[in-house]
Amino acid sequence: MSERPAIEAIDDETVEQARDQAAAAQRVIVKAGTNSLTDTDSQLDRVKLDKLVSDIMTLRERGKDVLLVSSGAVGAGKGLIDEETETVEESQALSTVGQSHLMRHYTQSFDRYDQTVAQILLTEHDLSNP
Template identity: 45%
Template sequence: MGKYSGSRNPVNFAKRIVVKVGTSTLTYDNGKMNLGNIDRLCRSISDLMNRGKEVLLVSSGAIGVGIGYLDLKERPTTTREKQAIASVGQCELMNAYARSFSEYSYRCGQILLTKDGITDKLTRANVTNTIETLLEMRIIPVINENDSVSTTEIMHNGTFGDNDTLSADVAVLANADLLVILSDVDGLYDANPRENPDAERISYVDKVTPEMLDFTAGKGSWLGTGGMATKITAMSKVTENGIMGVIADGAGIQVLEKIVDQDDVGTFFAAQ
């Protein structure tokens, strides 16, 4: 397999890595957990830890897993129902991570964040200290938004909006070298690959431009409705802070190992 185009230093590439995984990777359409994907993810993260990397996992899926665990026929619509289901789903999600990581002799610790964890100076320092201590102990931080209390209606500790944004904030907070966003797409394309057979994956992005942001967020754009806009915005934030980024397929075999080996998978975003 070919390498990414563009120059990168292969020596000690990406010591500290933030991995964000989406609900579509963690669950099936019926809300039940995709145990195969979860185990592959935990195995890959454990393998990176064995290489001496430091890995933080930003995980979506609390509400989705809660829906599947409670056998709900449809997604709840009220805030109070979503928050209650998130509290159930978060427990199940952490149980799955703890079981899978233990198979590879690693432990994980949960961190649930609200906006205060990033914007409030004292809380930010406490979150940073917790992350650093877990990494020093070779424990994998599993980070999610505290969906049971975070809403747009709560002004003091309101929502991040999406976990792509959260993962970018965590990467900057933790002074990471690399942010990997795993999704149900294998990178950024120049057109909709589901509709255009000639669409080509963009392997390397030297810099996120305003035109790229407008393109992915444009009204009626398949990229905007597919969630690519928030991923590109997240990549813009981290690269501006000197952090590399990759968007790749979360269901890919050994995708994290291939990224660290600098194989040409997904779309690589160069740090500025």
């Protein structure tokens, strides 16, 4: 039986420095993954989404610029269609269905704070040709 190497812990000073830098940042990028937006049945979880929006608005009230990068379109699509995907094309189809569902819920949630939302859909070309 082979022994796995121990994971090196980050010292408290490094953690504290990272927290201080994050607190001092003017711009915050929030990445919301599919699991943080959906429940165990792959349905879009409005409570989770509303909590995320509330947290973002708290940051904005503190004067932070916030950019939300959101996954979840495929998960939202699965929740609507209740189909598993086996191919890239099937995932793309679920994403197409789920994207409008996801944006509708973001719009409704941000409306509570009189905030307008917009989306930018990125392609591989956008990321490989900055």
